[in-house]
Amino acid sequence: MPSVHERDVIRTIRRVKDPDSDKDLISLGRVKELTVRGGEVAFKVLVDPARPLSETVLKDLRVMLEELDGVEKVAISVQQQAGVASGPAKRPAPAQPIPGVDHVLAVASGKGGVGKSTVAVNLALAMAAEGYRVGILDADIYGPSLPTMMGLKGVQPVVVEKRIQPIEKYGVRVMSLGFLVEEDTPMVWRGPMVHSAVTQFLREVDWGRIDWLVVDMPPGTGDAHLTLTQGVPLDGAVIVTTPQDIALIDARKGLRMFDKVGTRVVGIVENMGTFVCPDCGAEHEIFSRGGGRATAERYGVPFLGTIPLHQDVAPSGDGGDPIVHSRPDSPIAARFREIARRILSGA
Numbered sequence: 001m002p003s004v005h006e007r008d009v010i011r012t013i014r015r016v017k018d019p020d021s022d023k024d025l026i027s028l029g030r031v032k033e034l035t036v037r038g039g040e041v042a043f044k045v046l047v048d049p050a051r052p053l054s055e056t057v058l059k060d061l062r063v064m065l066e067e068l069d070g071v072e073k074v075a076i077s078v079q080q081q082a083g084v085a086s087g088p089a090k091r092p093a094p095a096q097p098i099p100g101v102d103h104v105l106a107v108a109s110g111k112g113g114v115g116k117s118t119v120a121v122n123l124a125l126a127m128a129a130e131g132y133r134v135g136i137l138d139a140d141i142y143g144p145s146l147p148t149m150m151g152l153k154g155v156q157p158v159v160v161e162k163r164i165q166p167i168e169k170y171g172v173r174v175m176s177l178g179f180l181v182e183e184d185t186p187m188v189w190r191g192p193m194v195h196s197a198v199t200q201f202l203r204e205v206d207w208g209r210i211d212w213l214v215v216d217m218p219p220g221t222g223d224a225h226l227t228l229t230q231g232v233p234l235d236g237a238v239i240v241t242t243p244q245d246i247a248l249i250d251a252r253k254g255l256r257m258f259d260k261v262g263t264r265v266v267g268i269v270e271n272m273g274t275f276v277c278p279d280c281g282a283e284h285e286i287f288s289r290g291g292g293r294a295t296a297e298r299y300g301v302p303f304l305g306t307i308p309l310h311q312d313v314a315p316s317g318d319g320g321d322p323i324v325h326s327r328p329d330s331p332i333a334a335r336f337r338e339i340a341r342r343i344l345s346g347a
């Protein structure tokens with residue numbers, strides 16, 4: 001029986017742009033109830049009656065899908081819904097660029113504790129090792145961990161001409177909300193406060209000229225997170241997940257959230273996906289196989305790679321000297337550099 005992969009269908013639909021906003025129909029959240037069974041593709045397209053999609057757009061989409069290998073039948077139904085034409089409603093004005101910063105990359109996860117900060121820090125160091133000027137910002141106001149991970153606990157940044165100077169460490173410029181709050185301060189900040197704190201903070205930092213700013217986002221996909229995402233001018237987001245189902249479900253929520261705000265997901269990194277045996281060095285699969293890769297394929301985003309669970313990762317991070325810096329010749333550091341290269345080359 002002929003069959004087509006859902007990923008290829010999603011990719012094809014993504015090639016069709018809404019003429020008003022120049023964003024694709026999937027990023028705009030206008031494709032619903034997509035099913036791909038064997039060679040049969042079916043979905044709904046939401047259309048604003050006030051600004052209907054032209055007949056040719058839908059016709060082109062049908063022809064493109066019919067031309068895919070394995071597709072036998074395409075059923076597109078159109079549903080009228082007011083206010084969908086320009087994408088997610090009430091989106092605030094686009095975030096202002098940060099002076100001196102070329103690209104901003106968010107490292108995010110739906111679920112906490114999956115190794116987001118570990119990945120953010122090591123990717124930043126790996127990008128610097130590739131010769132780029134890199135900054136790293138800890139936007140995790142609930143649990144800033146960069147001061148610990150970068151060996152900068154208790155460090156106070158200086159202010160020059162009203163601008164906060166990042167701290168240079170291991171060849172990257174570091175800024176953390178953790179520098180500005182006491183470790184035991186209760187963080188009862190609500191969403192809008194977090195938003196204004198981070199966006200204001202971001203502009204008061206004197207980054208100088210940098211190629212990449214890596215942002216360690218707080219975990220979650222709730223409203224506070226969404227607001228934060230919109231306040232920072234992101235060029236792309238990397239989603240970190242572990243292979244367990246519960247983390248993957250949250251990773252999917254993260255994918256949908258970035259889709260909703262129109263931020264490109266650069267790809268998925270699976271952390272602690274395998275286990276490296278300390279005695280023999282062999283790499284074993286301990287959880288369900290390839291969950292991160294399968295999720296990436298399902299949503300049509302690149303799979304950037306797996307970082308194994310390894311006994312050297314935690315002590316180096318928790319001890320303030322991340323593995324890409326402390327053990328640059330280790331296989332784990334090589335994995336981080338591979339992933340960084342994939343991101344730098346546009347994944």
Ligand SMILES: Nc1ncnc2c1ncn2[C@@H]1O[C@H](COP(=O)(O)OP(=O)(O)OP(=O)(O)O)[C@@H](O)[C@H]1O
Nearest residue numbers: 112113114115116117118219308309310313314317
């Ligand atoms: N690949 C790995 N191998 C071994 N330990 C790891 C690995 N990745 C992360 N860890 C350890 O797991 C713990 C959680 O990692 P990390 O703080 O990076 O997660 P996080 O997602 O940023 O958490 P939070 O949601 O609290 O911000 C840390 O102690 C870290 O050193």
Ligand SMILES: [Mg+2]
Nearest residue numbers: 116117140145
């Ligand atoms: Mg963290």
